[in-house]
Amino acid sequence: MDIAAANEKQLLADIDRLREEFTQTQDLYREVCVLLFFRYGMTPTANKLYQLVRKGSMTAPAEALNKFWEDLREKSRVRIEHPDLPEVLKTAAGDLVATLWSAAQAQAHETLASFQGEAQVAVIEAKAALAAAEADLDKAHQTRQKVQQALGQANERIAALGQQLATGGATNAALESQLVQAKEENTSHQQLLEDARRDFAAELDKLRAAAQLAEERFRAAETRALLEIDRERRAAVKLQKELDAARNAGNLAAERHRAEVAALQDQLGDFRQKAGMLEGNLQAVITARDVAVTELKGIQTQLANATAQMSLLRTDAENWQRQAEEAKRTVAEMRDAQKPTRSPRKPKAE
Structure with a gap:
């Protein structure tokens, strides 16, 4: 079995x-x-x-x-x-x-x-195995000696690495402390940055509102200036017509009023010069408007200049208004001056 x-x-x-x-x-x-x-x-x-x-x-x-x-x-x-x-x-x-x-x-x-x-x-196999084992044992002894030497070197290296590790541990602790402090400072800086961003955003909103208000005021002032200039231009055209009528009337009395006509021509030249100045000022106003519109894109840096430019435009408009009033007064004076010099004549029959 x-x-x-x-x-x-x-x-x-x-x-x-x-x-x-x-x-x-x-x-x-x-x-x-x-x-x-x-x-x-x-x-x-x-x-x-x-x-x-x-x-x-x-x-x-x-x-x-x-x-x-x-x-x-x-x-x-x-x-x-x-x-x-x-x-x-x-x-x-x-x-x-x-x-x-x-x-x-x-x-x-x-x-x-x-x-x-x-x-x-x-027994034969055991003897062969014993011989091989003895050879392996000799090799093992040699290997053990080498391993012991390597182990001694490794122990020395381990001791050195232990010292380095201790030093590194102290350094690491210091670095960790610095890192914690840096994180706290970073958190504080982040908070300050957030506060600064909020303040900057609020200030920017204020500046934008102020710039928008200034732009609206500038546009209103520009509109008023253009209306004033157009009004003065129409007045100048009207004055030109009146001057033409006065020139025709003066031609009728050229012989008697030659000196007055020459004076009127001088005044007319001055008026034309003023009208040219008004045209130049109008072009300057248009150019200044374009520059002001361009400069309004940089609100933070150009707002003061735009305000100053607006003040200049207002001053020019007032000067133009004063000049127009002076021109009106001059024409009125010319009319008053022409009335006594006309010879009394009967009106012609139609």
């Missing part, structure tokens, strides 16, 4: 239990023989015993197996020689035991020879 056909797991568990109960090698092998033969119905062999127990030398299982068969033979002989057994049964039992004993002894001798051959091969 093969071991694989039996409950091998239970067999190994029983052998482990026997290991704990029997510490002597021969006793352990004997009990394993009993276990195999009587419980599992297996014929014990030295090879099988050694595979299961693996304790002691190669000859230990064979010796234990011989002792097992001797004990079994002795016990069987006692039972066979029992006086109550019939003679035929005694003879048959004796023949059976003798046969079993012969077979077991032959199997034991074969197993012993096999174990001896295996032992010799194992």
Whole structure:
């Protein structure tokens, strides 16, 4: 019966239990023989015993197996020689035991020879392994020396690194403290920056509102200035017409009023010069308006200049208004001056 056909797991568990109960090698092998033969119905062999127990030398299982068969033979002989057994049964039992004993002894001798051959091969292999192990041991000693040297160097390096680590730890602690302080300062700076941004945004909104108001005022002033200039231009056209009428009337009395006409021509030249000045001032106002509109895009830096330019425009407008009033007064004076010099004539019939 093969071991694989039996409950091998239970067999190994029983052998482990026997290991704990029997510490002597021969006793352990004997009990394993009993276990195999009587419980599992297996014929014990030295090879099988050694595979299961693996304790002691190669000859230990064979010796234990011989002792097992001797004990079994002795016990069987006692039972066979029992006086109550019939003679035929005694003879048959004796023949059976003798046969079993012969077979077991032959199997034991074969197993012993096999174990001896295996032992010799194992001895040769063990000697070769021992030589190789000794060579490996020499190499291991050399390697151990090198490793010890390297270990000494490594320990020195570790000590140096430990000092560096301690120094680095102190430096790291200082850096961490600086980092914490820097983070706190950064938080404070961020808060100040946010406050400054809010203040700047509020100030910018104020400046934008002021700039918009200034632009609206400037546009209103520009509109008023343009209206004034247009009004003065219409007045100048009207004056030109009146001057033309006065010139026609003066031509009728050219001989008598030559001196007055020359004076009027001088005044007319002055008026034309003033009208040209008004045109130039109008162009300057238009140019100043374009410059002011362009400068309004940079509100923060050009607001004061725009306000000053507006003041100048207002001053020019007032000057133009005064000049126009002076021109009106001059024309009125010219009309008043022309009235006494006309000769009284009867109106012509239509």
